[in-house]
Amino acid sequence: MKNILLLLFSFILLPLGTSAQESISEITSGMEKYEGYFNYWWDDDTGKIWLEIDKLDQEFIYVNSMAAGVGSNDIGLDRSQLGNTRIVKFVRVGPKILMVQPNYDYRASSENRLEKKSIEEAFAQSILFGFEIEAGEGNRVLIDITEFLMQDAHGVADRLRRNNQGNYSVDQSRSAIHLPGTFNFPKNSEFETMLTFTGSGAGSNLRSVAPSADAVTVRLHHSFVELPDDGYKPRELDPRSGFNGISYQDYSTPIGEDITKRYAVRHRLEKRNPEAELSEAVEPIVFYLDNGTPEPVRTALLDGGRWWNEAFEAAGYKDAFQVKVLPDDAHPLDIRYNVINWVHRSTRGWSYGSSVVDPRTGEIIKGNVLLGSLRVRQDYMIAEGLLAPYEEGVEPDPEMLEMALNRIRQLSAHEIGHTLGITHNFAASVNDLASVMDYPHPMVTVEDDESLSLANAYDIGIGEWDKRAVIWGYQDFTEDTNEKEALEDIILETIDQGHLFLSDEVARPQSGSHPDAHLWEYGSDVVSQLDHILEVRKIALDNFGEKNTRMGRPMANLQDVLVPIYLFHRYQTEATVKLIGGMDFAYQMRGDGQPGPAVVDADVQRAALEKMLKTLQAETLALPERLLDLIPPKPAGISSTRENFRGYTAPAVDPIAMAEVASNLSASLIFNPERAARLTLQSARNSDYPDLHEVIREIIHNTILDDEREGYLGSVQRAINVSVLRNLMQLAGNQNASPDVQALTRMMLGQIQGHLAEKAEGDSNMIWKAHYSEASSMIERFLMDAESFSVPPAPYTPPGSPIGSGGMNTDLLMCEF
Numbered sequence: 134m135k136n137i138l139l140l141l142f143s144f145i146l147l148p149l150g151t152s153a154q155e156s157i158s159e160i161t162s163g164m165e166k167y168e169g170y171f172n173y174w175w176d177d178d179t180g181k182i183w184l185e186i187d188k189l190d191q192e193f194i195y196v197n198s199m200a201a202g203v204g205s206n207d208i209g210l211d212r213s214q215l216g217n218t219r220i221v222k223f224v225r226v227g228p229k230i231l232m233v234q235p236n237y238d239y240r241a242s243s244e245n246r247l248e249k250k251s252i253e254e255a256f257a258q259s260i261l262f263g264f265e266i267e268a269g270e271g272n273r274v275l276i277d278i279t280e281f282l283m284q285d286a287h288g289v290a291d292r293l294r295r296n297n298q299g300n301y302s303v304d305q306s307r308s309a310i311h312l313p314g315t316f317n318f319p320k321n322s323e324f325e326t327m328l329t330f331t332g333s334g335a336g337s338n339l340r341s342v343a344p345s346a347d348a349v350t351v352r353l354h355h356s357f358v359e360l361p362d363d364g365y366k367p368r369e370l371d372p373r374s375g376f377n378g379i380s381y382q383d384y385s386t387p388i389g390e391d392i393t394k395r396y397a398v399r400h401r402l403e404k405r406n407p408e409a410e411l412s413e414a415v416e417p418i419v420f421y422l423d424n425g426t427p428e429p430v431r432t433a434l435l436d437g438g439r440w441w442n443e444a445f446e447a448a449g450y451k452d453a454f455q456v457k458v459l460p461d462d463a464h465p466l467d468i469r470y471n472v473i474n475w476v477h478r479s480t481r482g483w484s485y486g487s488s489v490v491d492p493r494t495g496e497i498i499k500g501n502v503l504l505g506s507l508r509v510r511q512d513y514m515i516a517e518g519l520l521a522p523y524e525e526g527v528e529p530d531p532e533m534l535e536m537a538l539n540r541i542r543q544l545s546a547h548e549i550g551h552t553l554g555i556t557h558n559f560a561a562s563v564n565d566l567a568s569v570m571d572y573p574h575p576m577v578t579v580e581d582d583e584s585l586s587l588a589n590a591y592d593i594g595i596g597e598w599d600k601r602a603v604i605w606g607y608q609d610f611t612e613d614t615n616e617k618e619a620l621e622d623i624i625l626e627t628i629d630q631g632h633l634f635l636s637d638e639v640a641r642p643q644s645g646s647h648p649d650a651h652l653w654e655y656g657s658d659v660v661s662q663l664d665h666i667l668e669v670r671k672i673a674l675d676n677f678g679e680k681n682t683r684m685g686r687p688m689a690n691l692q693d694v695l696v697p698i699y700l701f702h703r704y705q706t707e708a709t710v711k712l713i714g715g716m717d718f719a720y721q722m723r724g725d726g727q728p729g730p731a732v733v734d735a736d737v738q739r740a741a742l743e744k745m746l747k748t749l750q751a752e753t754l755a756l757p758e759r760l761l762d763l764i765p766p767k768p769a770g771i772s773s774t775r776e777n778f779r780g781y782t783a784p785a786v787d788p789i790a791m792a793e794v795a796s797n798l799s800a801s802l803i804f805n806p807e808r809a810a811r812l813t814l815q816s817a818r819n820s821d822y823p824d825l826h827e828v829i830r831e832i833i834h835n836t837i838l839d840d841e842r843e844g845y846l847g848s849v850q851r852a853i854n855v856s857v858l859r860n861l862m863q864l865a866g867n868q869n870a871s872p873d874v875q876a877l878t879r880m881m882l883g884q885i886q887g888h889l890a891e892k893a894e895g896d897s898n899m900i901w902k903a904h905y906s907e908a909s910s911m912i913e914r915f916l917m918d919a920e921s922f923s924v925p926p927a928p929y930t931p932p933g934s935p936i937g938s939g940g941m942n943t944d945l946l947m948c949e950f
Contacts, residue, residue, distance in 0.1 A: 169319055173322065185274070192360055213466060213501065219492075282326050328350065332347070367494045370395040375605070419456075435458075444604075509540070516587055522680065523681070555599070564598065574655045575587060576591070628725065663702065681694050714808045754795050794931075801863075861881075862924050865879045
């Protein structure tokens, strides 16, 4: 009884709101302490991390990222890849600590507390995790954060599942805290874990990169970051500026004003002396290049990145943008560093420019570039295909390496541009190469002796539009300046100087319609440029042979080099076709004086169609026959890859399947449902413009109903005909095509079917007779029951973008080449 009373008495003396727990110091005794933004301890005996929370109800930024990746471009889980950026806070509820993510997509900028409260209660928040309080001292509590750190925060398992690479989950028994990536600083706490995912059903992409596909180990990184102070001034986003932005709904906006608020994504940059025309920055923007980047790529990337300093000088800053090599003791995912990462994958793919952004204001906290290391090798191989440089079989032409390094310089500048907040500008090639934010095609010069030169393959230096973008985004104004008016003046001056800005949504070959916004082409006149590209392609194919590979290498390697040369015209074709049914317009604001939308000139459209017909002619697409006797199948132990053509004649090179692939690319672009609808509309408004009937008629009479070629050229022509017919039927059966498009296309298919039946009846050449008969039968079956008819697929097409011959977005992520 006495002992029971003593126990009760002891319990009564405990402080209110606590239990009989050990203190923080008692639990963490003997552990290694990491002091910083959030103090934490490493328990070597249990493999746990204990976090001290002394900032209850204080918001901070939480970022998860991938420290060590999978290595497959197709899967898309790369080293140093950023994950989500969230604002969170720790909230105490009784014995629990909750990690709460407020909803910053819906806000009230009002000073009225109750108005703000009504918005907060109207939209959901997210509780990301819950923790048990293990100890408490005053306003400090201790939690075991290990389980939080060991979760699949980056969505690795989901990514594998969505990419058909298997069903996986974290195996805790094979996972642990990774101490080399775990460190602490006054304004950021960094944690890293080694996670092993186990499962079954591994796909081919995963099997190709994991040493054991049933156990895939990666490393995830977590950053807790102090919110920036309120010294940053958000800049209202202008759609003509070329900047990316954040947006949110502000429900305290007066009626009649736009409830959606948009702000440009930018780094914080201020002049030391705002009154000076040229001033040093209070704190410059510094990017750090991955210290694992080899030479000569390292120097090229440093050179290209430093081009941006010229743009900041144009905005009035001295040495405000710098690029250095990452210190050996620094971690690339440390939030304090803007980093250019040199990323290795098993196959070539995209490069990325992404950022950690304060979702409240748009301030960039960390710029993060991922550059795929295989791109430089792909550019080098394209140079091999164009130059046939191995005259003696051994020594390469130094022009090839210089071309590849110049491309890498541009790639560095391009991706850094994204991390400065700048979006793509796909009008640069028709605008005097005014921006590195375009996708550049290598410029090939045809010399007087019909040899090819890459001496001027890529432009060097920052563009004039890039300077104008930086001036708008980073100009530091004096206190007596009306910033809104000054920014508008910058935009109008940029327009007056003739600079064009056109981004992704108008440049894509399928959905895009703008005559000046293109990917991977060059030249101010995209119509005549297609002739030039086809000339380059012909010269390269005519010269193609042993000199395209080094002595001592398998001759079958020529298959790899051949692909980007045979399809060298694919990107200029995408640019040219956009003039057909195209529309010229600007990102126009009321009162800025820019013209409204205008249909592309009728003569220009017809000229583009005429050039497109060249890409559907047997004489253009026929591979030189001598190459069939030169390039052997792949030898034992060297397999074909997705970068190679496939065909009907495996293992031999199949020139007929190659022609079908190339013609299918062109036909699919011409018979695009949106393009077809625009053709129908423009001719309805003005009969002088080409209509869909005219386009189909021209294509059909120059392919399916054209004069028959004999022999090898005849085989190529029939492959082209199959591609044209395939895409015409796909257009007619496309449920997303407009009713007028479907009706007209089906009517014309009926007419074509009649012509083909007549040809089949009267042709004495058995192979042509069979070709016409089968084509006529296909149309007949389609018209009888379009819904159940299955259009024969095209042969396998080697991937294109990023430029060459696959490719595979996180917070405000932009991708490239």
